[in-house]
Amino acid sequence: MADTIFDRIIRREIPADIVYEDDAILAFRDIAPAAPVHVLFIPKKPIATLNDATDADAALIGKLVLAATRWAKAQGFADKGYRLVTNCNQDGGQTVFHIHVHLLAGRQMHWPPG
Numbered sequence: 001m002a003d004t005i006f007d008r009i010i011r012r013e014i015p016a017d018i019v020y021e022d023d024a025i026l027a028f029r030d031i032a033p034a035a036p037v038h039v040l041f042i043p044k045k046p047i048a049t050l051n052d053a054t055d056a057d058a059a060l061i062g063k064l065v066l067a068a069t070r071w072a073k074a075q076g077f078a079d080k081g082y083r084l085v086t087n088c089n090q091d092g093g094q095t096v097f098h099i100h101v102h103l104l105a106g107r108q109m110h111w112p113p114g
Helices: 005-010 055-075
Strands: 018-021 025-029 037-043 082-085 101-105
Touching (some): 005 025, 005 037, 018 037, 018 055, 037 055, 055 101
Antiparallel strands (some): 082 101
């Protein structure tokens, strides 16, 4: 897998507004937010796309979602609502090939998303 901007953020080679970190997950504010709250949750283990995840990654992907959920609760907007989005490959809207979850909140979300 090619080195990505997320790998460089994990290694602290480029700055990011980090809001959450544990042994497996890092989360930081998106530099081009699509909502008042837009945070990216990434695994520290590089996995390019959801298509590249294996059964061995199931627990890590679960941790990714649960970390975002815990953070939403801690920030106080979980009860009002938020959206988690994961894109896969070009047509799915993925631009950085390191799996990640977008947490969007702070406004009414619409459906379909686009």
